Amino acid sequence: MGRHGRDRVLSQKPPVGQSQSHDLGHGHGHGHGHGHGPAEPASQRVRTLLFALLVPCMVATVAGVLLLYPFGGVPKAPNAATQQIAADVRAVTAADCAQAGSGQAGPGAKDCLALSLLMTDGPVAGRGIVSVVPTDPTSPRYTVGDKVVLSYAGGDPGDSGSYIVSDFQRGTSLWVLALLFAASVLLLGRWRGLAALVALGVSFLVLIGFVLPAILDGRNPLAVAVVGSCLIMFAVLYLSHGLSARTSTAVFGTLVSLGLIGALGTIFTEAAQLTGLGAEDTQDLIASLGNAAHLDPQGLLLAGFVIGALGVLDDVTVTQTSAVWELRRANPALSAAGLFASAMRIGRDHLSSAVNTLVLAYAGASLPLLLLFTVSGRGVGQTLSTQVVATEVVRTLVGSIGLVASVPITTGVAALVASREKTD
Secondary structure (H helix, E strand, O other), X not given: OOHHHHHHHHHOOOXXXXXXXXXXXXXXXXXOOOOOOOOOOOOHHHHHHHHHHHHHHHHHHHHHHHHHOOOOOOOOOOOOOOEEEEEEEXXXXXXEHHHOOOOOOOOOOOEEEEEEEXXXXXXXXXXXXXXXXXXXXXXXXXXXXXXXXXXXXXXXXXXXXXXXXXXXXXXXXXXXXXXXXXXXXXXXXXXXXXXXXXHHHHHHHHHHHHHHHHHHOOOOHHHHHHHHHHHHHHHHXXXXXXXXXXXXXXXXXXXXXXXXXXXXXXXXXXXXXXXXXXXXXXXXXXXXXXXHXXXXXXXXXXXXXXXXXXXHHHHHHHHHHHHHHXXXXXXXXXXXHHHHXXXXXXXXXXXXXXXXXXXXXHXXXXXXXXXXXHHOOOOHHHHHHOHHHHHHHHHHHHXXXXXXXXXXXXXXXHHHHHHOOOOO
16 A cells, blocks of 8 residues: 555544543543643553663662762861851942951042941841952942851951951842742643652752762762762653653663763763863862862762763653654554654754753853963863863763764664554
């Protein structure tokens, strides 16, 4: 039968609504529908295969959490006793920088600013102090009414010299932005949006409650990142998209791709001799902790590779599985090979934008560094070979290879699973 003849036969199938009401009336949950909605249940063989593939991974993830979690507590930095105190700026006047140590402003002086501050919490809440700050181009600009944060490391709480203006208070603006974000997600996604917000909360909980404490306790950062990423992946995907063969297929594709990223990251971090000490934040962390924790800077770098790629991987794998299931809804006669070929055309388009997104995200985060190297007069080869830039190059390329691999892996598994689901 030719293609047009086959299409005519398919077009003669009963309307979608009749097929669905027939299935509901007889209590069978295996009919296929062409409308958008939950994925149809997979056949028993497909469910058994996915169960055999994913349950061991789930068990290994739970076991990894129990083995790596620091039940004995997390080490504290020696200088962690520094207290953060909220204060309001009541007045801003010109000051003599030479008086900065005493906190007193000289008459007619300039080049610095004297901030009259009212502390709103801390050991002497309600007390006013004066803090002198510089006015060089790299210093923040302060105005009356600003809410700032003071660092207090001890000493006489009544002495202005015991306090340093360290930052602005940003709690209110961040909460407003978070509420706007949540409202937009709920407005568009409704119940699915609520599930996505819960999944986002679970991600933060895993990062803050497991990944960070385990790394600070001296556990292998790469192992912690892999276990934590798997835990996030299982929770987020199943919470956001429900328990179905479609979601399980996306989980499997993400698992394989994460493993590939971890392996490639390990190989090329060693090959490029990246120590993980190129980032200033890592050096500050090690200096702050001292001997309180045994951190592996290179392992910390690899952990960042894995966690950083997880979010983009989820997007690609879920999109590919959804494409395969929608193609099957549109044409149930497509074979596994036909589903794979059609979905790969979608995957190639999605892949090009996803890789570009990953590259631009890293470039945006490193923009000041790129500008610094641009004005330094170094050649492109010298710039790329410096540890800080080479780290981002390896991070980007390893993550991109994982994304590229996730498309055919996820699409192939999804095509096999979807083509074997029960249909009328």
